[in-house]
Amino acid sequence: MRTEEAHHQSMTTTAGPAHAAEPTASSTPRPHAAEPTTGEFGREEVLLASRNHAMPLELLRWERTPAGMHFLVMHWDVPMVDPVAWRLKIGGAVVEPAEFSLADLRARDRMSMGVTLECAGNGRSLLQPRPVSQPWVHGGVSTAEWTGIPLVALMDETGLRPDAVELVFSGADRGFQGGVAHAYERSLPVRAAVSGDVLLAYEMNGQPLLPQHGFPLRLVVPGWYGMASVKWLDRIDAVTQAFEGFQQRFAYRLQQDADDPGEPVTRIRVRSLMAPPGIPDFFSRRPIVPAGATKLRGRAWSGYGLIKSVQVGIDGRWLPAQLDEQDGRHAWRGWSCVWQAEEGDHELICRAEDDAGNIQPLEPEWNYQGMANNAVQRLQVTVLPSVSDGTALP
């Protein structure tokens, strides 16, 4: 087991600014490979979209996102982890460093909960100019039932030294970003990590984790954007100084430009989305809806509190949506409203407010990495007198 000091040293050597290569003229390693653009999309963005796939918005009709439809972010390749040889190693500023096999973890009391995760970059491609990275539109959000053991239970076993300030979570995935090779590593302040519902999850929707979701073990941090929920977890280290790895110090920041140190991305901003009504056109995805009473359905969530209300805007006129029962503290909340659809083209909007008083902005707040864009969804819909097999578009 490395000592905590050696680990801190190794992490700053690996990914910190003092030793990192400089991929650009700037002194700051860049998480994004190019400057924001107003142009069309490049092949790299298409490849990222096809790997790190979205949840198709019609899946908002499902309370729990089925396996394989949960949105996905993998910075690099999916690692093949041998679950027999695998151990979770806990070290650094702890009282008793320890290792746990998967069987060790499964033998402990388990906890299950529905958790809505959202990628911090969800909505990035709607910004102008567009930050060039994973080109999310709206679908970087999903809700699964996660099962595992509370992180706090394991940390109670190893104990934390009083000078520990953060826990650093390391994944088995590695690759290059910002010009330097590193493993995916993120930290949480001790208080956030061990108070509450942070989970070491080994099941998703009642099945062992799939390889792409972090098999055999991942962190699930309810209320935080997905970058905090480290996958393929194999090491937790308590550290006595703030972690400065690449994915913490340079990626996932709210910056105004490349040299702005910015603020870290943390909790999920309040947001709502609508399942497209009617049936879509293959290429444009525009929903085509028959005239008459149409039930609009969607989900809303916030990392800052419970959802208090959802408003639906029909061509600029606001209607209150009806909220489903709240489903635990960490899962999205369903909503619905009936729309009397009249022939023609319409714009549908949904806008949520949480009980901390946060409300979605009508326009995106631009930032350099394209993070945490929670502006309202605007859905352009065509209503025809009727829609059945053989109906032609006007």
Next chain:
Amino acid sequence: MRTEEAHHQSMTTTAGPAHAAEPTASSTPRPHAAEPTTGEFGREEVLLASRNHAMPLELLRWERTPAGMHFLVMHWDVPMVDPVAWRLKIGGAVVEPAEFSLADLRARDRMSMGVTLECAGNGRSLLQPRPVSQPWVHGGVSTAEWTGIPLVALMDETGLRPDAVELVFSGADRGFQGGVAHAYERSLPVRAAVSGDVLLAYEMNGQPLLPQHGFPLRLVVPGWYGMASVKWLDRIDAVTQAFEGFQQRFAYRLQQDADDPGEPVTRIRVRSLMAPPGIPDFFSRRPIVPAGATKLRGRAWSGYGLIKSVQVGIDGRWLPAQLDEQDGRHAWRGWSCVWQAEEGDHELICRAEDDAGNIQPLEPEWNYQGMANNAVQRLQVTVLPSVSDGTALP
């Protein structure tokens, strides 16, 4: 139960050229919404890529593609099918029309087999000019273990009238394409449908079908491109004239231009792909490999026969790959070869030949819809003296 004549009538009314709307000046409904382009990618293509996701190429290391990593094509929205109310209806030119519940089907003798499916559009975005539709690069291929009952067993129960020429398979998914609303429907000649290993599958990799893969029942047609394996199957009709639905007559054709009637896409052309060695760069996906002996691994498949050989090209020099054991008749075949990687940039190619004598072309064969591009993969790789955490790109 509709009569066979009425069904044929309804299908040509629905989607045939005589009654279809004309979305363009041409008399031919267009499966693609725009002409081929040499430009960058539009938002619609990015959205399609994020819905209809690829199998990331490192998953070639898995013999069976895990749930959720299998490539996905959904022309429209994923339908929510109630498995209790659902029935498979078999009618048209059969002796005894019949309906089957899911329990009826599960009570019959089951069959399992590994089947490699590939989207007919796989490789589309590598064509110049690029047909504008689902923008596949390489990842539209996967292999799952499918379980269900042979179609021939069910057709033996209903019987086929001697004048039946095709079976038409109808899915529960519907939407607009080519300007007209229709359900997804495809036919197979009777001989192809009832002789051999065509499966009505209700399980994938030992689990009930996931919603996006066709729950509760789908067709699996080994050796054919994926468009034949109709999902969310709810009706099979025997017909006495060739089926002329939109997805048969206009989509999935090898055309030279929009007005060329073209040839139908059928079986999967011979192809091989390589799992990227080393570790990737996040944005460019370029593999970075340490110098020395590197095992290259991949898979190869063909709908026309078994794989006979795979050659690996290193900077234009060909080496024979070693083939894994053949895994059934319908699953891809693994291959590997050891590459002595030397510092610098290299181009890696793989090229398969099947036992019917088909070999992959070195350059794509262009066609208007971007179908069946089985040209060799060309992988640009950077070799560094060593690669470990902290290694900087040159």
